[in-house]
Amino acid sequence: MSELEQEMDTPLPSFEELIRKKIKFRVGGVDFELDNSKMDFNEQTLLEYFHTEGMIYSYLGNMLNTLEKAFKLASNKYDSKYYSMFKYFKNEGASDKLAEASSKCDPEVETLKDKLVELEAGVNLLKMHLKAWDKNHENAQSAGHQIRKEMDIGARKSREDVMMDITKLEPR
Numbered sequence: 001m002s003e004l005e006q007e008m009d010t011p012l013p014s015f016e017e018l019i020r021k022k023i024k025f026r027v028g029g030v031d032f033e034l035d036n037s038k039m040d041f042n043e044q045t046l047l048e049y050f051h052t053e054g055m056i057y058s059y060l061g062n063m064l065n066t067l068e069k070a071f072k073l074a075s076n077k078y079d080s081k082y083y084s085m086f087k088y089f090k091n092e093g094a095s096d097k098l099a100e101a102s103s104k105c106d107p108e109v110e111t112l113k114d115k116l117v118e119l120e121a122g123v124n125l126l127k128m129h130l131k132a133w134d135k136n137h138e139n140a141q142s143a144g145h146q147i148r149k150e151m152d153i154g155a156r157k158s159r160e161d162v163m164m165d166i167t168k169l170e171p172r
Contacts, residue, residue, distance in 0.1 A: 025122055027070050032063050032122070034129045039136045046144055053140070057133055064126045071119040078112040085109055 089099035
């Protein structure tokens with residue numbers, strides 16, 4: 001069974017597992033962690049959520065910058081190695097198609113290409129995680145507005161009730 005077939009046979013996590021899952025990966029000696037549980041909030045924790053989300057978003061932005069830099073550097077290494085191999089095979093008398101195929105089959109070029117694929121997957125994963133944070137921010141703002149609206153309605157009703165009670169009092 002090939003690696004691709006093994007990857008396809010790996011069961012997908014359930015929705016509940018995915019919500020609580022911490023995704024950890026390492027790039028260029030730097031450890032990264034994406035924690036979906038940090039997006040949780042409710043009426044009691046909304047203020048704390050708003051206080052911490054900016055810092056988390058900044059951290060994620062720095063992570064994305066680091067990954068994109070690593071991706072570009074790896075891409076440059078891949079291109080350099082690929083073109084040097086292409087040139088080598090052309091100088092050996094190979095046709096363009098044969099030089100291209102031989103260059104792509106070089107073990108070092110394949111290793112660099114695999115690293116590019118991994119880095120690209122990390123960049124895409126982080127971009128999707130940032131999109132989830134954007135959507136979560138919108139949801140938190142909406143929840144905050146709704147809570148404020150309910151509090152205003154409750155306060156207005158309380159004032160009206162007090163005023164009604166005052167008007168019901170008999171003068172002494």
